[in-house]
Amino acid sequence: MDPALTKAPAEPTRTSAPRTRDARRVERLCHSAGLLLVLSGLAHLVVFAVDGGPWDGPVSWRKPVTFGVSFGVTLIAVTWVTSYLRVGPRLRTLLLAVFAADCAVEVVGITLQAWRGVPSHLDMETPFDTAVSMTLAVGGGVLVVLLTVFAAASFRHRPSGPAGMDLAVRSGFAILLVALASGAAMIARGVVLTRTGHQEAAYHSTAPLKPLHGVSLHAVLVLPALAWLLSRTPWSESLRRRLLYAAIGSYVTAVIGAAVWAAVTY
Numbered sequence: 001m002d003p004a005l006t007k008a009p010a011e012p013t014r015t016s017a018p019r020t021r022d023a024r025r026v027e028r029l030c031h032s033a034g035l036l037l038v039l040s041g042l043a044h045l046v047v048f049a050v051d052g053g054p055w056d057g058p059v060s061w062r063k064p065v066t067f068g069v070s071f072g073v074t075l076i077a078v079t080w081v082t083s084y085l086r087v088g089p090r091l092r093t094l095l096l097a098v099f100a101a102d103c104a105v106e107v108v109g110i111t112l113q114a115w116r117g118v119p120s121h122l123d124m125e126t127p128f129d130t131a132v133s134m135t136l137a138v139g140g141g142v143l144v145v146l147l148t149v150f151a152a153a154s155f156r157h158r159p160s161g162p163a164g165m166d167l168a169v170r171s172g173f174a175i176l177l178v179a180l181a182s183g184a185a186m187i188a189r190g191v192v193l194t195r196t197g198h199q200e201a202a203y204h205s206t207a208p209l210k211p212l213h214g215v216s217l218h219a220v221l222v223l224p225a226l227a228w229l230l231s232r233t234p235w236s237e238s239l240r241r242r243l244l245y246a247a248i249g250s251y252v253t254a255v256i257g258a259a260v261w262a263a264v265t266y
Helices: 020-050 062-085 089-116 127-156 165-195 201-205 207-217 218-233 237-265
Strands: none
Touching: 020 062, 020 089, 020 165, 020 218, 062 127, 062 165, 062 207, 062 218, 089 127, 127 165, 127 207, 165 201, 165 218, 207 218, 207 237, 218 237
């Protein structure tokens, strides 16, 4: 028998899952909302340049800048990356809609408090400030639940997409879980300190975990984006996978370094 006839067929290139009209609509909504959040953050960078003031601390223009850009980029990234997950279209549409609304609430609350000149998180000085702080804390909990559901879906069924995308998506979500854990730890410790009368200590207690939170938060964009870019090159699949493994290893090393620094300075 001709060996060519018995050779196993090549695995077809996997693409993102087909999307319904509602899914495409919510994707456009999420992309638009994410862009607005990014633009809001950049606009407050201009406000900082004009108004001045400290860049660091519980009350500064840094917070609407970094949170606006970070939430906007994350919303756009999660919307794109979840198109490769094997999740029911209705469930994905619902989760993305809630995720977009939650991102908007978080950025609006943080921006509002920056304009009022008061801390956005862990501020229990007045009933209004308490309501904002608790809303942001609850919103953070909702984000943890939603992103954990997406992360679990990435490991339950192999993500679709070009070669290497499954590894990139799973690695990105695994590292994202570190960001969620560190964010939850910051909120929990800050709330405990606030409730026990150590308000100033609560504001400074989050500093050691911020690098870990920031580094691990965007792996869900960086690694899948790299896999997508590599799939557009003429290089062999083995070379692309080696480069992807190297990138994942470098990212994990950075996360471990930030975690060690947090443990030493916590």
